[in-house]
Amino acid sequence: MNYNDNIIKEIAELIDCGHICFLHTQQALVEYYPIDIDLFYGKSNPWQDIIDKVAGDQEHYIHIEQMSSFQSFKAMEDFVANKVDSLNFRSSLEETLRRPGPFRHFKHQVEQSAYRESWFDFKSQCNIDWVKLQLDDHKI
Numbered sequence: 001m002n003y004n005d006n007i008i009k010e011i012a013e014l015i016d017c018g019h020i021c022f023l024h025t026q027q028a029l030v031e032y033y034p035i036d037i038d039l040f041y042g043k044s045n046p047w048q049d050i051i052d053k054v055a056g057d058q059e060h061y062i063h064i065e066q067m068s069s070f071q072s073f074k075a076m077e078d079f080v081a082n083k084v085d086s087l088n089f090r091s092s093l094e095e096t097l098r099r100p101g102p103f104r105h106f107k108h109q110v111e112q113s114a115y116r117e118s119w120f121d122f123k124s125q126c127n128i129d130w131v132k133l134q135l136d137d138h139k140i
Helices: 007-016 037-040 048-055 069-083 087-098 100-110 118-136
Strands: 020-024 028-035 061-064
Touching: 007 020, 007 028, 007 118, 028 048, 061 118, 069 087, 069 100, 069 118, 087 100, 100 118
Parallel strands: none
Antiparallel strands: 020 028, 020 061
């Protein structure tokens, strides 16, 4: 089954916001809940119905994973190499990626720059491509 771009974009946005996502292969229905659900809700979990629904019908749901840290780091490297045309800022970001805490420092540096929107667009497209890759892997 081919899924439309709106569903793929929705899943990409949800995983970027820190949700665990599932796609029903027959109904093209997206189900999700926060990754840190126990941290925020404990025993009074408002997402339990969704968890039970997915668990009870696992054969029809695909779990869409977030990118790993390695893949996210690679996306940052690709952005710096291909989208940052300012040599000074590129050098600064490259140095940031070599130091401890690269995710936090990269985010802070980019969000305070003229490349903020460009980064969000790039990261969004990376997540969309990542979701498509996972759907392709399931041959649907």
